[in-house]
Amino acid sequence: MRVRHHAPAGWSTTLREPVSGEHAPPERHAGLSGLLRRLREDLAPGAPAGRLVIGAQPLLGRDLGGR
DSSP: OEEEEETTTEEEEEOBOTTTOOBOOOEEESSHHHHHHHHHHHHOTTSOTTOOOOOOOOSTTOOOTTO
């Protein structure tokens, strides 16, 4: 999943199919609340509304420890 900020137009998310590598068309979100709601729905569909924990994760398999 790629999240991008498009000032002043809002945010976009693009999903990539893990098996085929195909990219889905980007979804646009006018505000941060809509973006976060969509992330929770995509990443943790069983989580109760209002619950999203965001943490650091290495990018592209590289260890970012110490940076």
